[in-house]
Amino acid sequence: MMGHHKTGMVGQHDRNLHxxxxxxxxxxxxxxxxxxxxxxxxxxxxxxxAVIYTRVSTSKQVDNTxxxxxxxxxxxxxxxxxxxxxxxxxxxxxxxxxxxDRVEFQKMIKHAKDYKIQYxxxxxxxxxxxxxxxxxxxxxxxxxxxxxxxRFATQDTNDDTSIGKFQRDLMLLLSNxxxxxxxxxVTSGMKERMRKGYCMCKAPRGYSKxxxxxxxxxxxxxxxxxxxxxxxxxxxxxxxxxxxxxAIGCSIDIKRLTEIFRNPFYCGYITHSLxxxxxxxxxxxxxxxxxxxxxVNNAKVTYNKQPQCEGDSRFxxxxxxxxxxxxxxxxxxxxxQKNIDYYKCNxxxxxxxxxxxQLHSQFEELLTTFKIPSIVIxxxxxxxxxTFDEMNKQKLANKKKLELRANEIADQIKAVKTRFGxxxxxxxxxxxxxxxxxxxxxxxxQLVHKANGELSNHKEFVDFTVNLSQSIDQAWNFGDSDxxxxxxxxxxPDGIMYDKQTSNYRTNKVNGLFKLFGAISSTYKxxxxxxxxYSSPISCLVARTGIEPVSKV
Numbered sequence: 001m002m003g004h005h006k007t008g009m010v011g012q013h014d015r016n017l018h019x020x021x022x023x024x025x026x027x028x029x030x031x032x033x034x035x036x037x038x039x040x041x042x043x044x045x046x047x048x049x050a051v052i053y054t055r056v057s058t059s060k061q062v063d064n065t066x067x068x069x070x071x072x073x074x075x076x077x078x079x080x081x082x083x084x085x086x087x088x089x090x091x092x093x094x095x096x097x098x099x100x101d102r103v104e105f106q107k108m109i110k111h112a113k114d115y116k117i118q119y120x121x122x123x124x125x126x127x128x129x130x131x132x133x134x135x136x137x138x139x140x141x142x143x144x145x146x147x148x149x150x151r152f153a154t155q156d157t158n159d160d161t162s163i164g165k166f167q168r169d170l171m172l173l174l175s176n177x178x179x180x181x182x183x184x185x186v187t188s189g190m191k192e193r194m195r196k197g198y199c200m201c202k203a204p205r206g207y208s209k210x211x212x213x214x215x216x217x218x219x220x221x222x223x224x225x226x227x228x229x230x231x232x233x234x235x236x237x238x239x240x241x242x243x244x245x246x247a248i249g250c251s252i253d254i255k256r257l258t259e260i261f262r263n264p265f266y267c268g269y270i271t272h273s274l275x276x277x278x279x280x281x282x283x284x285x286x287x288x289x290x291x292x293x294x295x296v297n298n299a300k301v302t303y304n305k306q307p308q309c310e311g312d313s314r315f316x317x318x319x320x321x322x323x324x325x326x327x328x329x330x331x332x333x334x335x336x337q338k339n340i341d342y343y344k345c346n347x348x349x350x351x352x353x354x355x356x357x358q359l360h361s362q363f364e365e366l367l368t369t370f371k372i373p374s375i376v377i378x379x380x381x382x383x384x385x386x387t388f389d390e391m392n393k394q395k396l397a398n399k400k401k402l403e404l405r406a407n408e409i410a411d412q413i414k415a416v417k418t419r420f421g422x423x424x425x426x427x428x429x430x431x432x433x434x435x436x437x438x439x440x441x442x443x444x445x446q447l448v449h450k451a452n453g454e455l456s457n458h459k460e461f462v463d464f465t466v467n468l469s470q471s472i473d474q475a476w477n478f479g480d481s482d483x484x485x486x487x488x489x490x491x492x493p494d495g496i497m498y499d500k501q502t503s504n505y506r507t508n509k510v511n512g513l514f515k516l517f518g519a520i521s522s523t524y525k526x527x528x529x530x531x532x533x534y535s536s537p538i539s540c541l542v543a544r545t546g547i548e549p550v551s552k553v
Contacts, residue, residue, distance in 0.1 A: 050083040050119035053108050054090040055127055067091055070123035070153075077153040083119055087111060099131055099138065109138075113146050124154045125168075126175035133519050135172040166376075169523060170383065177516045184512060187274065194275050197283040201272065204265050205256075206287060215283050222287050224250035225266060229288045232261060232296045267293035314341050316484035317359060320492075324499040324506060326350050352500045359498070360477075363488075366505055367473040370491065370517045373524045377466060380520070384462045399448065406444040413437050469517050 054070040071088065078085050089108035099105060112120055120142070122128035128150065129135035142148040149159065155171065158164040190200040198214030206225040207216035224245055231241045242254050252260070264271055264279065268286035271279050315332030321343060322329055328347040335342065344353035372380060416437065420430040468475065476487050488496075491514050497506040510518065 047084050048082075048118040049086040049115075050078055050121050051086055051108055051112050051117050052078070052088045052090075052121045053105065053128065054088075054123060055092065055094045055102075055104070057095055058093050070127060073123055073153040074121045077121055077151070083121070086115065086117055099129055099134060105129075109142075112142070112148050116146075117148060120148060120150045122150070122152055124152050124175075125171040128152065128175075129172065130175045132173050132175070132177070132515075133522070135175070136169045136519075136523070139168065139172070166379075170380075170520075173516055173519050174383070174387070177512050191274050194270055194272055195278070195280055197270060197281055199265075199270060199282065199284060200274075203284075204263055205252075205260065206266070207284065218285060218287055221250065224248070224252075225260065226287050228252070228257065228260065229266070229292050229296055233292055261296050264293060313481040315343065315356065316481050316488070317343060317356075317363065320485070320488055320495050321359070322495050322497045323347065323350060323352050324497045324501075325352055329495075330498070332356065352498075354498070354500075354503075362503075362505060363496075364473045364477055366507075367476055367491070369521060370469050370472060370514045372466060372469055372517050372520055374470075376520060376524070377470075381462055381466055384466075388462065399452065402444060402448045406441060406448055409437055409441040409444055413441065465513055469514065 052071065052074040054067050054074065056066050067090075071091070075085065077083075089111070090104045092104060094102040094104055108120065111117070120128075125135075129138070139150045142150060143159075150168075151157075151159075152171075155167075157167045157171075159168045193200050193214060199216055200214060203209070203216035206218060206222040208219040210217040227248075228241050228245060231244065232238075236244075238254050238257050242252060242257060245252055260266070265282065265284075266287045267290045268282055268284070269279050270282040271277050314334070317330070318332045319329050323345040326345060326347050328345050328350065330343045330352075331346045332341060332343050334340070341356035342353055343356055343359055345351070413434065416425070416430065416433050419425050420427070425433075472487065472491070476484050479487065491511050492507060492509065493511060494509040497508065498504075499506055
């Protein structure tokens with residue numbers, strides 16, 4: 001027993017000695033391993049490469065200093081962060097509404113992937129992309145799949161952290177919203193011009209552009225159009241008219257001929273979906289008389305397509321839902337025996353219908369997608385208020401310019417009256433001059449009043465809109481018929497389509513602000529595990545996006 005015990009002790013002693021010898025050699029082995037690993041690590045972290053992307057939106061902006069300034073700031077960013085510039089892309093005009101259509105942008109993305117570039121540097125989020133959710137997805141894919149980070153020279157953010165990723169995504173979404181609001185602003189200007197009688201779209205056949213924008217003039221084809229109306233008024237068939245026009249040198253498709261006959265532009269009026277099919281006297285020269293137009297169309301054509309559903313509390317979606325199958329608006333009806341309400345397509349033979357209870361429930365579910373996660377409400381309010389305040393500064397400056405112009409015209413009016421009173425100008429000159437100056441003064445005062453209306457309290461607007469998004473489904477559910485219609489047209493300005501095959505709604509156009517809310521909500525649903533990272537106040541969100549508010553309900 002004792003011998004066996006001693007033998008065991010000797011074995012343990014040998015093992016301890018072997019461990020000590022190995023431990024003594026371990027530092028040398030570690031150093032040899034480090035010498036192998038270190039060069040590989042250094043190749044990864046030393047001298048990261050970057051590509052620069054610059055752009056402007058239109059060809060008119062190419063000759064100004066915008067591209068030069070963007071390139072200068074991007075180069076400075078690379079120097080500050082020790083990035084080696086591998087190649088510079090862009091330097092031209094490319095609209096950022098779509099990423100796939102931009103030639104230089106796609107070249108830059110491909111080069112960065114092929115040559116294992118670590119960074120893409122752009123001047124600002126809106127210079128990189130204005131596609132919102134698509135831009136967020138592209139940036140995420142570049143980071144995860146290609147280890148490429150997108151950074152902005154004007155925004156010192158670190159997307160290695162959750163808060164930095166949120167800021168980056170918010171800036172990309174706001175760039176998209178800015179683009180949508182710019183589009184709404186342009187559309188608003190077009191509507192205003194149309195209601196004054198100007199043609200803001202492509203002139204119909206028989207008219208060409210003139211030196212005066214918005215006032216096309218009849219061209220050589222106008223005579224053919226006039227012949228077609230005359231023949232139709234005399235009772236000729238469309239086929240006879242098409243054949244006659246072809247014989248005299250004008251080829252018009254029979255379907256296009258029907259559209260021409262229904263177009264009131266030829267008798268001096270303008271109508272368009274932008275102005276809700278309102279009929280406005282145009283400033284252009286008509287080809288035919290109003291009597292000829294009415295005779296051809298038997299005075300039965302109407303262009304007021306606004307839905308008429310006032311007071312119909314049982315069917316608030318009547319005239320708002322459009323059939324995906326035949327593009328016809330849905331109406332409502334009640335099965336009296338069961339007292340059950342239904343919606344159906346208004347086109348005979350279409351056969352699309354659904355219970356009102358089901359459609360109302362689905363519409364409420366759709367509205368819930370615009371609810372903002374409570375954890376980002378305050379940071380979002382801060383961001384929106386900052387951008388709106390920034391926009392107000394420019395509007396205030398514009399208002400002062402308008403007031404200055406109105407005061408100048410008022411002084412001119414006084415001067416003209418003084419000259420007339422002292423006999424320096426005669427009565428004829430006085431009347432013509434005063435009439436012209438008075439018109440200019442009234443126009444200037446109207447612009448001042450309009451500017452006052454635009455200088456709204458953005459804090460109240462932001463609070464109202466964000467709070468509305470938190471309970472918009474309930475507001476629609478418990479609101480009366482008028483509230484429901486105003487809410488649904490606010491969120492979906494062009495109405496909404498229903499697909500019978502999928503039993504679901506399809507949205508063609510969403511209000512810019514609610515589109516932003518929906519994108520934020522969708523992002524948080526897809527990344528719910530990171531939500532707790534944003535509980536701290538975000539005071540450094542960028543305010544440089546150029547957002548304008550939409551109107552309240």
